[in-house]
Amino acid sequence: MKPCILLVDDEPRIIAALRIRLEEAGFEVRAASNGEQGLELAQQHRPAAMVLDLRMPGLTGFEVCEALQQDEALRRMPVIVLSANGDENTRRRAFDAGASDFLPKPYNSLDVLASLRAVLGVEARSRLAS
């Protein structure tokens, strides 16, 4: 079974582009267009990792991170934050909220894939290889 990645971004074109990349790299992809839906899908599907936008209508990425930290089952799920605001302050806040990695937009897709491989456990990586 392929490792599942949950994409959470309110910009459908970014979701679509990331989906192409991640599926090509051997991941199963699920997507949510806002934070609330993201949390719901995370609880439902227990993805291997989440790729999360920060600025979204409704729950922000920071709030999603914090909610995940409160959830015993999801606390250990790696979260890679992708944000169009890459200043130090935003980075720090994201890490404080529990992000595993932070990549600024415009992102380099190789970086996203490298980051995912780095944060995923050995077991998920082996499933990816096969």
Added chain:
Amino acid sequence: MHGENSQLVRWIVLVDDDDLHLRLLSRQLQLVPEIINPRGPAPKVMSFSDPREAMESLPSDGLCLVLCDYEMPAGNGLEWLPKFVHAGVGPVMLMTSQGSEQIAAKAFRAGAADYMIKDEIVSDPARFGQMLHEAARRYRLEVINRQLKSQLKQMTRDLAQRNHRLVELSETAHRFVDDVAHDFRTPLTIVQEYASIIDEGLQGPVTEEQHRDLQVILAAASEMTYMVEDFLDSSRLRIQSVRMDRCAVDVASIIDSAEEMIRVQAQSQNVSVQTKVHEHVPNIYADAGKARRVLVNLAVNAIKVSPAGTTLRIEAHKRPDGDVEIEVIDQGPGLDADQQKRIFNRFEQVDVVTAHSSKGVGLGLSIATQLARLNFGRLGLQSESGRGSTFSFTLPANDPKRIVCGYLHSILPMGLEGAAAAIRITAGKNWEPGELRSWLASVSPAVDLIVEQDAARSVIMLGIWAEPAERVNQIQQAAAHRAKHRRRPADPIDVELIDQWPGQAAIAKLARVLCECLERNTCETMHSIG
């Protein structure tokens, strides 16, 4: 307002149920008018046997002394005292036939300016006059004091309001810049991502021609990304909202992180990039993000003038003065003396940021200059027509002396007959107490230094201030800022920069208070000023 007339006692109101006493007191007053009013006419005396009547007849033109008897049929003098005080026409004094400490204490609690015994009034009229004179003088001072206090209160309120408004404006400006950043970067991400998805053949086979065209799109998108960054940086520089996150950092990591961005641009121009960190390059103390930006801007600029097939070299080395220099060496056409001068003139001008940017040397270099300066460094240029150019910038080594030095030099161009720097130096192994003071003076004779040094903790304050109220406000902010950022892990270095601001005259008291604040990590003590 402070003329001699305002110091005069115009009226004396006597209140006593005993007519004999009233006449006696009145006569005593006639003996000493020049003591009560040393340089003016004698005060007019009004006598009342009934305090109610006195109360209704209190004059309101000029200072009025009220002398009230303690025991009267219309009520105890202590009951009437606060009423006379409340009327606010002048000082009120209590008279009794026999002295008692208890009554005296009660009188003062009720607001009496003084307390006197009738026998003494009769036996020593000069002393009586002197007491009245003193009471009037004190009353005047109290009035002025109250006025000043209320003025100060009002000014503090106004200042707080203005400050609040400024904070709001600054936040709005921040939000605007962030919004613009977001709105530009999202479509840029989409352009870049879809072009590279197609280019990599993920959507089907790509012809050689299509690949070339897609590379053009990608390079243009990347150029656009730099332009957005430049725009954002220049906006932040304009609204002076550039936050510096300084810490000890490895030079190689800055070059590594910049290299990737530089390579994308270099590849599109068919320029190769070589990087090298020479031996013995120390760690620096800087905002790594800003340093990276300076390097990227210099490199992108150099790539624009590099002919295809040439190599761009990026090298870091230690300067003789101990700082680190990063050089960007191109094999472009180079610049003659005239062109060099023009470029330097242009990027020394802060206005270039706000003015038009042209292709080539524009916004990028101007931003690089300003960001380098914020990192206590400066840009350099060595070039010769036909032999390429070397643009360079310096960064301070992670050494307290270099940092303080860099800091002072960074605030010097701000037109310092007076600028104030608050620098905290915790006792580091590199410093001898006392050595610091003389060293600071030698580093920057142009700065009027107030150095407060605690031998144990080595807290150094450099302070030159203008308006005290304004300074207090700024110092509070600095102290609050410090207190807020305290929970971050301590820097491995000894120097911490608190704040800087322009100013004019030095006020040692504020420097001392600031020191105390920093010691206690609180700004509570600041309220005691003024």
